[in-house]
Amino acid sequence: MKTFLLLIILTVTQSAFARKFVVVERSESNKQIYQSIELQDLESSHSFDGKYFKIVKGKSNEAISFNEEESLLLKAATAYYHLTLARTYFADEMNSSYVRGLEKVTVRLDLSNQFSELGHFAHDNNSPQFNNALTIPEGSGLASRNIGPWGKEIWFRPSKKVHLSTIDVKNTNHEFDGLAKRFRDQIHMQTFTRFLSQLVLTATQDNYVLTTEDALRTVGVTLFLELAYRSQDTVNRMFTRKWYWLDSALVPEIIYHEYSHIALSDHLELTHSTPVIEGMADYFAGKIAKSPTLAKKIKKYNTFNGKDAQRKNQYRMEFETNQWANTDFVFGLLWQVGDVVGDEQEQFIYALRREVTTDSTIRGQLVEGILKTCKNLCDDPFNKRIQLLKLLHFKKL
Ligand SMILES: [Zn+2]
Numbered sequence: 362m363k364t365f366l367l368l369i370i371l372t373v374t375q376s377a378f379a380r381k382f383v384v385v386e387r388s389e390s391n392k393q394i395y396q397s398i399e400l401q402d403l404e405s406s407h408s409f410d411g412k413y414f415k416i417v418k419g420k421s422n423e424a425i426s427f428n429e430e431e432s433l434l435l436k437a438a439t440a441y442y443h444l445t446l447a448r449t450y451f452a453d454e455m456n457s458s459y460v461r462g463l464e465k466v467t468v469r470l471d472l473s474n475q476f477s478e479l480g481h482f483a484h485d486n487n488s489p490q491f492n493n494a495l496t497i498p499e500g501s502g503l504a505s506r507n508i509g510p511w512g513k514e515i516w517f518r519p520s521k522k523v524h525l526s527t528i529d530v531k532n533t534n535h536e537f538d539g540l541a542k543r544f545r546d547q548i549h550m551q552t553f554t555r556f557l558s559q560l561v562l563t564a565t566q567d568n569y570v571l572t573t574e575d576a577l578r579t580v581g582v583t584l585f586l587e588l589a590y591r592s593q594d595t596v597n598r599m600f601t602r603k604w605y606w607l608d609s610a611l612v613p614e615i616i617y618h619e620y621s622h623i624a625l626s627d628h629l630e631l632t633h634s635t636p637v638i639e640g641m642a643d644y645f646a647g648k649i650a651k652s653p654t655l656a657k658k659i660k661k662y663n664t665f666n667g668k669d670a671q672r673k674n675q676y677r678m679e680f681e682t683n684q685w686a687n688t689d690f691v692f693g694l695l696w697q698v699g700d701v702v703g704d705e706q707e708q709f710i711y712a713l714r715r716e717v718t719t720d721s722t723i724r725g726q727l728v729e730g731i732l733k734t735c736k737n738l739c740d741d742p743f744n745k746r747i748q749l750l751k752l753l754h755f756k757k758l
Contacts, residue, residue: 378403382438447620491521494609496622498631517610617646640691675757
């Protein structure tokens, strides 16, 4: 009897702060669906304050209450749920003691302020951000201006409808598929990336021009943005009306991408965006999703055989510069390296972070890091290294 009572008490205390919410999930075919899911590890019975994540709105430090309006609850619950999945992946599957030891991460929804290294939040009027997401490094604050220290945070920007006429796109009559195909077929991959980036970045004024600074430290790999757009159930209507927007807190792959930045930050500093740091985050976003459909799409994307496919898949000097931070060349490369490595590929790419930094060059340190990691970890280093060298050669590296 005593044991029975104890069991009941334990069950009650353990489940007290698990609660069901509707979240955005992916269907088997990778479409956006809504599902009721029990959120785990909540430390509060009335707000999104958990053991590992606290979800707040804007600049507030109070967790979002369960009594908020439905659209905010959907975003908070979706972010909380997918962040928990991503954390579990790194803590358990990658066996990351760094992730297990991390302090609680504050996650901000609907925050449009730019990040300021000194002030945490830049001034409200300083080029507000929409339709993207960002992971920021910790800061010590400024006592003289009453700004307290903060830890690593993930920010999801508010979504904002952008009309095609405010974006420099020549042919506005195509729907998304047409646009995507046209850009894929005729123009460099980078132009397509820039095109999509323009859609989801600031775009607050007419004749908006994308600057390099705007492109820094924002979620931004072609494939994931494209998939995010495609998976939105309203996608066709949306594009016919020529309006674009993205609620990044509702896109599982973007959530995984941002958490991956946190999980990899023991070696990859969060200060700025480079092809290496973005490519690494995207690799894990793709793996955490555990979707065979997504994997198939990535494979197809990597081996895209349209016009100029060869050139698009091959290394170019421009990939090294920040201007091309949104390139997904590194992502494609890592994915293919994983295919060569085989079974232990996720551990392999995770270990690779030790050999590189945010500022590593692709042709230099990344290539060396891949070969060195193989020497240490590949099951058949001699033959696997030959296969990797073949792949690197094929990529013109
Ligand atoms: Zn990123």
